[in-house]
Amino acid sequence: MSSLVVAIDGPSGSGKSSTSRGVAARLGLRYLDTGAMFRAMTWWMLRHDVDVHDPAAVAARVAEPLVESGTDPLGPTIHVDGLDASVAIRSDEVNAGVSPVSAVPEVRARLLELQRAIIGDGGIVVEGRDIGSVVAPDAPVKIYLSADPQARAVRRAAEAGGDVATTQESLLARDRIDSGRTTAPLVMADGAVHIDTTPYTLDQVISRVVALVEGAEARA
Structure with missing residues (x-):
């Protein structure tokens, strides 16, 4: 699987990060969280x-920051100008600002270049919102995860704290922005397998994706 690229897309709270890390760890692949790069x-x-x-x-400042992403699924890292930003990028202020920043074409172009450089020759699970459609459209395995809005809100509130109803409203607002932006909107890529994670445990979702990957490898 040293040249394999697994593209996992979906909205916030659908289980992308946990699933992607679990799949990468189980298969011995690298892992890239593109959402952390936008954050x-x-x-x-x-x-x-x-x-x-x-x-x-x-757009005027997009070339200045040095963004470095670690690819160990058991301990992913994100550094900005040499500083560990893994906690800081999860702040409420960043949560409120990441959608408008992500919609700027110059930001997406800059990070697309970095993402493709990290993907390189493969051997990686990449998660985001436009991986199968834009970043790695030739990936042999494309997955689109979704979940019921209530389930997504419960998961996100459990992770970050806060009220479920308020979290759900925030997630739906993010969906509208991500799906409606002109550049690289959130879509299910052609050829992607859709998995609604609502009724499944994390281990069950990971196992389903691993089975899809192993099936693709067997057919290759």
Whole structure:
């Protein structure tokens, strides 16, 4: 599987991160969280007093931050200008700013270049919102995870704390932004296998994806 690329897309709270890390660990593959890269870019913009709701202001600074992603599924890391940003990128301020930053075409172009460089010759599970459609459209295994909005909100609230109803409202608002943006919107890629994770445990979802990967390898 040293050249395999597994693309896993889906909205927030669908189980992408946990599933992707679990699949990568079980199969001995690297792991890339592209969402963390967009969060890292957002965090840098906020630290440098860039108005994240001003696309031109964001685009003007997009080449400056150094974003480095570790690919160990058992301990993924994200550094910005040499600083560990793994906790900081999960703040409420970043949560509120990541969608507008992610919609800036110059941001997506800059991070697309970094993402493809990390993917390289393969051997990796990549998660995000446009992996199968834009980042790695030739990936032999494409998965689209979804879940009932209530289930997604319960999961996210359990992870980050907060009220389930408020979390659900926030997730649905993020869905509308991600699905409606002009550049690389959230879509199910052609050829992707759709898995609704609502009725399954995490281990069950991981096992289903692993079976799909092993089936693709057997047919290759």
